[in-house]
Amino acid sequence: METPTKLRNIITINEFIRRQEMEADQATGELSGLLMDLVLASKIVNREVNKAGLVNILGSESTANASGETQMKLDVFANEQFIAALENGGHCLAVASEELDHLLTFDRARQRGAHYIVAMDPLDGSSNIDVNVSIGTIFSVFRVEPGKRVIMEDFFQPGRRMVAAGYILYGSSTMLVFTTGQGVNGFTLDPSIGEYCLSHADICIPEVGALYSVNEGNVPEMPPGVVAYLQECKTRHNPAGKVHSARYIGSLVADFHRNLLKGGIYLYPPTQKDPNGKLRLLYECAPLAFVCEQAGGMASDGERSVMDIVPEGLHQRCPLYIGSPRMVQRLLACLHG
Numbered sequence: 001m002e003t004p005t006k007l008r009n010i011i012t013i014n015e016f017i018r019r020q021e022m023e024a025d026q027a028t029g030e031l032s033g034l035l036m037d038l039v040l041a042s043k044i045v046n047r048e049v050n051k052a053g054l055v056n057i058l059g060s061e062s063t064a065n066a067s068g069e070t071q072m073k074l075d076v077f078a079n080e081q082f083i084a085a086l087e088n089g090g091h092c093l094a095v096a097s098e099e100l101d102h103l104l105t106f107d108r109a110r111q112r113g114a115h116y117i118v119a120m121d122p123l124d125g126s127s128n129i130d131v132n133v134s135i136g137t138i139f140s141v142f143r144v145e146p147g148k149r150v151i152m153e154d155f156f157q158p159g160r161r162m163v164a165a166g167y168i169l170y171g172s173s174t175m176l177v178f179t180t181g182q183g184v185n186g187f188t189l190d191p192s193i194g195e196y197c198l199s200h201a202d203i204c205i206p207e208v209g210a211l212y213s214v215n216e217g218n219v220p221e222m223p224p225g226v227v228a229y230l231q232e233c234k235t236r237h238n239p240a241g242k243v244h245s246a247r248y249i250g251s252l253v254a255d256f257h258r259n260l261l262k263g264g265i266y267l268y269p270p271t272q273k274d275p276n277g278k279l280r281l282l283y284e285c286a287p288l289a290f291v292c293e294q295a296g297g298m299a300s301d302g303e304r305s306v307m308d309i310v311p312e313g314l315h316q317r318c319p320l321y322i323g324s325p326r327m328v329q330r331l332l333a334c335l336h337g
């Protein structure tokens with residue numbers, strides 16, 4: 001008789017989140033509930049991303065997002081799914097999204113005395129959607145007073161106050177990586193059972209790597225210190241002691257994820273066109289900075305840790321240098337040297 005497939009060693013994300021919650025003092029289950037709402041939405045988005053080439057969901061939506069860029073249909077879909085899951089779950093008081101000018105507040109969560117708010121980029125790397133290249137979702141979770149009528153200023157908290165952050169990478173497989181401040185763990189979606197299973201426990205970024213990720217087309221517009229650092233990457237005179245490889249997908253989640261696992265640095269410096277860089281602080285830079293720091297890495301805007309920046313706007317931009325700590329330190333030395 002054949003032995004049935006053993007379930008041993010499989011830890012689903014539900015189980016993991018439940019265990020983490022049981023270990024945390026005074027856990028109410030609210031954060032776990034909210035994370036599970038994000039998990040659910042990500043599975044629905046994943047389903048659509050996977051069949052994006054097969055259905056009439058590609059192409060540009062005529063509306064522009066809060067930053068004036070043309071939205072793709074899948075961006076709109078992802079935005080709606082995450083918002084619906086967060087509203088229906090009742091654990092989230094308000095959402096700020098790359099796709100919305102203003103924040104959205106949820107009455108039911110307020111009546112329940114919920115105390116979390118979420119900032120998200122529902123589908124990052126949108127220019128890659130119609131060419132079948134990896135894209136991602138990024139989220140950050142902050143706490144406010146229970147049942148508060150949330151206003152925009154409630155989102156103006158530094159990354160240090162984040163209670164959870166993470167991303168979903170829709171790539172060759174779909175992964176969810178998150179932190180609640182107790183290290184970083186990665187889960188791979190097994191489509192056959194529809195569950196995220198723990199695949200990358202306690203992720204630690206290598207101290208130094210030999211990958212650098214940057215849009216080198218912007219070099220003529222970059223600060224001289226960044227240009228000097230990039231020059232070093234092409235020699236053996238750098239912390240890795242070897243010539244680096246350039247790897248740039250143009251999907252922040254995918255570029256960050258690769259560097260997190262293999263060791264490397266991602267750079268989006270200020271340019272003449274975008275003096276504050278291109279990326280958004282609240283729902284791109286800060287959540288990845290939280291994940292990166294928790295994995296032993298560093299994230300800086302060139303002056304300070306991204307985690308210390310207090311936002312002044314929902315869609316504020318911020319230069320980003322993020323990845324292996326010795327590489328970010330070397331970049332900062334070049335910037336200030």
Ligand code: AHM
Pocket residue numbers: 069123124125126127215250251252253255278
């Ligand atoms: P998007 O919101 O239009 O997708 O822009 C965000 C993306 C990031 O995922 C990526 O790292 C960056 O923009 C790439 O920018 P560029 O094309 O200037 O290199």
